[in-house]
Amino acid sequence: MKKVAFYTLGCKLNFSETSAISRMFEAKGYEKVGFNQDPDIFIINTCSVTDNADKKCRKIVREAQQINPDGYVAIMGCYAQLKPQEISEIPGVDAVLGAAEKFRLLELIDTFEKAPSGERGRVLASPIEDAIAYHASYSLNDRTRTFLKVQDGCDYPCAYCTIPLARGKSRSDTISNVVAAAHQIAARGVREIVLTGVNIGDFGIIDGERRSSFLELVQALDQVEGIDRFRISSIEPNLLTDEIIAFVAASKRFVPHFHIPLQSGSNKVLGLMRRRYRRELYQDRVARIKSLMPGCCIGVDVIVGHPGETHEEFLETYHFLNELDVSYLHVFTYSERPNTPATGIRPVVPMKTRSERSQILHVLSEKKRRHFYESQVGTTATVLFEEGDHEGNMQGFTGNYVKVRAVFDPLLINETKKVVLRQVDAEGLMEIAEPEDILV
Structure with a gap:
C-alpha cells in the first residue's frame, strides 16, 4: 500500500486529531512514514490563529513537492476551512478538506491520484454550519504524554478570533466515551493525559444541549487507574469555578497546573476584545488557586497590539501581570484576521509597536518563569x-x-x-x- 506522512501545525487539539486520522490510514493498510521518507501522500493539518501560520502552510507544501514532486498533497484544519479556494490555488495542492470533511478523508478521496499539472486542487469544504458532528481523538506515539480531545468548537465570539468560523459551535464527547478513551490510553503505557479542546471549560454540550459539566468530567477521570496524572491544557477564567479549583487541589491525579487566557490586563481592551470577564475576576481566580495550591503553576495567554490598545493600556497589562502571581506567559502579537470584528476597531496599532510590546512581555515572561522555578528549589x-x-x-x-x-x-x-x-x-x-x- 501507499506510504502516508503527516505534518501538524498549531495546537494540541490539532495534534490529537492528526494522530486519530493517521490511525485510520494505518487501519486501512497505509504505511505511516516520516515527512522526509518519500511518502506517496502528504496530509497537512493547518492552523490559522495568526498570519504566520498561513505562511507556514505554504512553506510545508513547497517542502513536500521537493521531497516527492509526484506526491499527493491534502490540506485540512482551520486554514483549510477559512480559505479553501485560496489554498486550492497553491501549486502542488491536490485536495482541501474543511472541518466537516477532514474525518471523512479516506471516504472522500479513495485513490489519492494526483491531479494533472496546472489544475487547481479539489475543494471539499462545506459551510461551517455543517460541522456539527463530534469526532473523538487522541494522540499516540507522538510524545511521552497524550493529548485527549474532549471538546470542539466555540460559542464565544471574541473580536480577534476566527476559531468559531473554523471549527463551528461548541460540542463535546460524553463522559463515558472520554473515560473509555482514557482507559485505552492507560493500556498503552501512557503516564500523562493532557485534556484538550477549543473551550474545554464549556464541556458538556451534546446535540446542542448541555448534558454534563467539566467538573463532572474531571471527577470521573480522577478515578481512572493506570494514568499517573491528568493536565488541563487551557481553561477560560470565567469557566474556572471554585469547585474545579478545589477539586484539582484535592485530586489524586490532576496536577497543580492551570493555563488561563487573560489576553489583556486592561478592562477597556477586554471590552473591545469581547471577552466575558474583567481583570478583577482573573485576579480572583489566581488568588483562589494560590490559596489552595501555593506551588501551582499558572500560565497566561496575552495578546499585544489589539486594535484600540493605547500605550497606557499596554502598561496596565504589563503592571497587572508583573504584580500577579503567575508563572509564565504565552505572548501573541495581534494579527488581522479577515471577517473578525477587531478589523473594524480603530486606532490600529503599528506593527513596530506591536513587536516592541511583544518583546517587553517576553522579557517579563522569562523573569516570571525563573522566579517560579527558583521558588521550587529544594522541594x-x-x-x-x-x-x-x-x-x-x-x-x-x-x-x-x-x-x-x-x-x-x-x-x-x-x-x-x-x-x-x-x-x-x-x-x-x-x-x-x-x-x-x-x-x-
Whole structure:
C-alpha cells in the first residue's frame, strides 16, 4: 500500500486529531512514514490563529513537492476551512478538506491520484454550519504524554478570533466515551493525559444541549487507574469555578497546573476584545488557586497590539501581570484576521509597536518563569522523564510544569520518579545535580 506522512501545525487539539486520522490510514493498510521518507501522500493539518501560520502552510507544501514532486498533497484544519479556494490555488495542492470533511478523508478521496499539472486542487469544504458532528481523538506515539480531545468548537465570539468560523459551535464527547478513551490510553503505557479542546471549560454540550459539566468530567477521570496524572491544557477564567479549583487541589491525579487566557490586563481592551470577564475576576481566580495550591503553576495567554490598545493600556497589562502571581506567559502579537470584528476597531496599532510590546512581555515572561522555578528549589517533586538529547542528558516535567534536566538513563524514560529539585541552570532549566537526587 501507499506510504502516508503527516505534518501538524498549531495546537494540541490539532495534534490529537492528526494522530486519530493517521490511525485510520494505518487501519486501512497505509504505511505511516516520516515527512522526509518519500511518502506517496502528504496530509497537512493547518492552523490559522495568526498570519504566520498561513505562511507556514505554504512553506510545508513547497517542502513536500521537493521531497516527492509526484506526491499527493491534502490540506485540512482551520486554514483549510477559512480559505479553501485560496489554498486550492497553491501549486502542488491536490485536495482541501474543511472541518466537516477532514474525518471523512479516506471516504472522500479513495485513490489519492494526483491531479494533472496546472489544475487547481479539489475543494471539499462545506459551510461551517455543517460541522456539527463530534469526532473523538487522541494522540499516540507522538510524545511521552497524550493529548485527549474532549471538546470542539466555540460559542464565544471574541473580536480577534476566527476559531468559531473554523471549527463551528461548541460540542463535546460524553463522559463515558472520554473515560473509555482514557482507559485505552492507560493500556498503552501512557503516564500523562493532557485534556484538550477549543473551550474545554464549556464541556458538556451534546446535540446542542448541555448534558454534563467539566467538573463532572474531571471527577470521573480522577478515578481512572493506570494514568499517573491528568493536565488541563487551557481553561477560560470565567469557566474556572471554585469547585474545579478545589477539586484539582484535592485530586489524586490532576496536577497543580492551570493555563488561563487573560489576553489583556486592561478592562477597556477586554471590552473591545469581547471577552466575558474583567481583570478583577482573573485576579480572583489566581488568588483562589494560590490559596489552595501555593506551588501551582499558572500560565497566561496575552495578546499585544489589539486594535484600540493605547500605550497606557499596554502598561496596565504589563503592571497587572508583573504584580500577579503567575508563572509564565504565552505572548501573541495581534494579527488581522479577515471577517473578525477587531478589523473594524480603530486606532490600529503599528506593527513596530506591536513587536516592541511583544518583546517587553517576553522579557517579563522569562523573569516570571525563573522566579517560579527558583521558588521550587529544594522541594521534592514527581517528574515524568522523557527522551534524552544529544548531550547525554534527559528532560522531564514535574506535575506543576517545572522542566527538569538530569543525566540520561534509559530506565527512566516514561517513568515518574520523585526527585529533589536542586538548582536552576544557566539555560533556565531545573537541574538535578546528582543521581541520588532521584529518590524512588
